[in-house]
Structures are given as C-alpha cells and as structure tokens.
Amino acid sequence: MNIKAKIKENISLKNLNTFQVGGMAKYFFEAKNRESFVDALNWAEKENIDIFILGGGSNIIVPDKGIDGLVIQMKNIDKKIMGNRIECGAGTTLSQANSLAVANNLSGLEWSCGIPRATIGGATRGNAEAFGAKMADIVENVEVFNKSSKKFEFLSNRMCKFDYRTSLFKQKNNYIIWKVILKLFLSNQKTIQDKVDQALDFRLSKYPKLPSTGSIFENVDLEKIKNENSKFFNKELKNRFLKDGKICRENNIGAGLLIDMAGLKGKSIGGIKISLEHANHIVNTGKGTSEDVVMMISYIKQQIRHKFNIQLKEEVIYFGF
Template identity: 30%
Template structure:
C-alpha cells in the first residue's frame, strides 16, 4: 500500500510541541517504521516539498504561519541490549523511543552512563541533534554511533561518534539540518559502573557512594525544583527547556567581558560570576547574565514570560504564538548584549525548512 493516503493535510501542531504554541504542518505523517519514513520522504521529493522532522517537540518553536511541506514524526520504537566485552553493554534504541525510556531501561538494569540525563523530554532520535546534556554529562560521552537516513544518497548509514562533530549543544545534524534523519543509535553503558557525580550541585546533593537510581532520582528532584521536568500541574510547564545556551568565550573575550562587567558595576568581582572552563575558553551562566541585565524570574511580556523558577526558561502562559515568544527572546538578547556585550544564542530551532528565519 502506498503511503499517500496516510499523509494528513493541514495538521495543527499545538499539542505536539511543549511550548503549546499553534502552527500547522502543510502535510504530516507519523512514520511507524524506517520503511514508511523513506517512502514518505520519496513522496515529498516527488512533489518538490520540503521535509522537516519533528520529535517530541520539546526543543522547537513552531512558526505561527505554519510549516510548509511535509513534517515527519519518526515513531519507530524499540530498545535492545547487546553484550560487549568485560562490563561493557550496548543499548540500541530506535528513534521514536522516548528518551526517558532509555534512562529507565539502563538504570533499572544497573547500567551506568546516562543516569544524569534523566528528565529530559523528547525522543531518542533528537538526543544527538544538540548532544543533550545535564548535570555534568553529555550524550556524546556514551554514544557509539547514530544510524540515519541520508537524504543525498537515499541510504541508511551508520555515523560513528567522531563523525558526528559533537560539541556543547552542537552536532553536524544541528549545524546542517536536513542532511540526515536519525533512525536509531547505539550507546555504551557499564554494568555495575559508578554513577557520574561531578556536577557541583549534584555532588552537594547526593551522599558518597550513592547508587545509580539514587543519583537519577536526585537529578530528577533538582530538575523538578527548577520546573525542568514536564509536569502539567506546574504553572511554568509550557516551555522548551533552556531557551538560550550558556555563552562560551575565548580567554581574551572573557578578560574583556570581565573588565566591562566589573568596570560597569554589573558585578563586583569574578567570584560572583558562575563560570566554568570549557575547552580552551570559559563558559558563563546565561541565567546570571539575564538576571543581572534586569530581567526578573516570573516577569511577563504579553502571553510569554520568564519561568518563575529559572530565568533561562521562557514560558507560554496561553493565547500566544511564535511572534510573541520571539519578541521576548529578542528583547532579552538585546538587554544582555547592551549590558555585557555578549550575544545570547537561542537553543531551540524554528521548525521548518526556512533556515533564514531560524531563531538567532
């Protein structure tokens, strides 16, 4: 049977993004298998339509005027474990599996590696896109390879970790969207391995020798206190997580930044500023810059505002669309740039093929 009859027209995406903002897909399909996904891509190509991939919608901004072309949601599920050598165990997952199901499957089997990545919404297939990270762990530490449908060749290929060009909230998939559709991945875990407890807040919160599941539940509780868990009871729940990435400055840029911030009376000394080494540079906390630039937690601008728990997180209070959200994001960017000379970069992507309009 051909896929065409299953492709729906003018599908509202409001319930399919965690900000709950409205916008329609011109064509939409949930692909239950890789074969269906490939057939749908070929259908779109034959019609000259753009193809956009939607996972759990937790890191996208749906444009108010909709997404042209075909939006495909990869929904193939499945988790399998494969024995490696020694204490190594591989977790193979299909792209449509909820990310949290991977964490649950690993921790419940005593397999270490992804316990700190609990509570991150979305599907496994999107996890490599921005190299998800939290509480001292990034996905690329555990990822062995990604399996992806390559648009240019029409083949399903294996992309080893080194070729994924991972960075802080970065990958080749995010830099050059549209080249690949991720359909699966392999993670490396460790049987009876120690949990990763290296992030200051986590070190302070767990007792020495804590088990994998204790570390996971502590991370979950810390996230919940910041409204970083999707909980419909939470007034901040309509969000896309952190809206801006933490700026990473070169050593020279950082020295200039400090001089300006201290000289301008925005901070008293370097000790006040949350900052961490990052590669050859310094990562500074975007939330701190936002608050010092004068944006308060809980502040509102129309239908949107800053979360009352976390100034990096922008919240939809209802009745708004992408225009209001982007206006707030640009106001914050401009305020931080005027105060500190640093341009904040938005983490979520504008959904759709129109890259020129991407959130910058």
C-alpha cells in the same frame, strides 16, 4: 503501500511541542518503520514538498502560521539490549531509554531523567547535556538516512563531530537520525536509581511548571567574553569570576544568570513570560504565540547586549520559520 493514505493533512502542532505554540502542519506523518519512512521521503520529493523532522518537540518554536511542508515525527521506538549497549530507534524518548537502562543495571544516561518528551534522535542532534554529562559521552554509533545518497549509513562517535550543544547533524542538514547505539556501563541498580532520583528532584524543584522549551539561550564562554572586554567583567562580576585577571571558576556562565542580573525575570510579552524559577526558561502562560516568543527572545538579546555587551545565542530551534 499507498503512502499518501497514511499522510495526514492540517494537523495542529500545538500539542506536539512542549511550548504549546504554533500552527498546523500542512502534511504530517509518523515514521514508525524504515519502509514507510523512506516512502514518505520519496513522496515529498516527488511532490516537491519540504520536509521537517520532529522528535519530541521539546527544543523548538513552531511558527503561528504553521508549516507549509511535510512534518515527519520520528516514532521508531524499537529498543534492544546488547550487553552494556542499548540500540534505540531515534523516536525512543530519553525516559523510555532510561527505564530500560535502569532495568538492566546500566548507568550513563541518568542525567537526562526528567527532560520531558525529548527523543534520543533530538538529544543526539543537539548533544543534550546536564550535570557535566552529555550524549557525546555515551553515543557509540548512529545510523542515519543520508538525504543526498538516499541511503542509510552508520557513523561512529568521532564522525558525529559532537561539540557544545551541536553535532554534524545540526551543522549539516543532510542527515536524519534513524537509530542510535548507546554504550553504557554496568553498575549497581541502587546507585543508578539514586542518580535518577537526584536528576528528577533537581528538575522538579528548579524547572518551571508552565509549558516551556527548556533553555532558550546557550551558556556563554567566559574566556571569549573576557577577551572581548565585555561590560560584564569590567563592572559587575569581576571579583566573582576573575582572580589576577584569570578565570577562576567554571568556564561557562549561564545565560540565566545574565538575564537575572539584567532584572528581566518575570517580564511578560503577550502570553509569554520569563520564568521566575529559572531566567533562561520562558514560559507560556496560556495564550502565548510564537510571535510573542520571537519578540521576547529579541528583547532579551537587546537588553543583554546593552547591559553587558554580550551577544546571546539561541539554543532553541526555530522550526520551519
């Protein structure tokens, strides 16, 4: 196959990320099957071109100057039911996987309903999570392409090194997730549908309607900030979170609460604004650029450091910066 003929040039990435910011990909390819995926990787290596893997674009900021490399969007969406397991190509969206699970009376993925565009590959890499459930609970095996050995390999759940919002795939940029096997459990369809509806209702009521990229910052470990003696505990919320010097509520504090407490909701920079609905989401009001986003992130971090002596960490990925 002539792979070069299938690689497009100068493709706008604006509509391929939920934030709707960013410039062009110099080269762009949709990986729908194994053979052409490997051909595209080999072509990039031969031409000495950097590669960037794109899922649904729901957790990234794309630079305004665009990406000088080959963006490969995972579009392998083959799905197979095997008893209580679902085998999904990495490009399968969470929503497609959910529909298949519901139709087959399989429970375990309902928490992810309503996360727009996100793929199984992207969700596995970032160990996506909501309502106390996470990808690490349901991923049984992952088939990856190992960029060093240039071979497909299977990794067990344990080998994936899942942790809060991270995995082996995030820590080591050596693997591209090709396929994921999810282990779910049989349940009653009405119970599953009720959980799906709850997740959808929650997201519809709490999430901003304007383009965004989900949570910008990771939540903060209360134990860690307690030990670092932040101003947060000393002044603001001692009574709420500590009893006799011990943490008496959940172990994490939402970054959104800190941003809200700092009075930053509604703050705008250029076309980017901190959402009024959820302070850990920033939204694109129409003409936002990735430069606006970067400035806003830096501003929020500086304000939270100043007010609480807490260093926020980005959950969102700087894609090709």
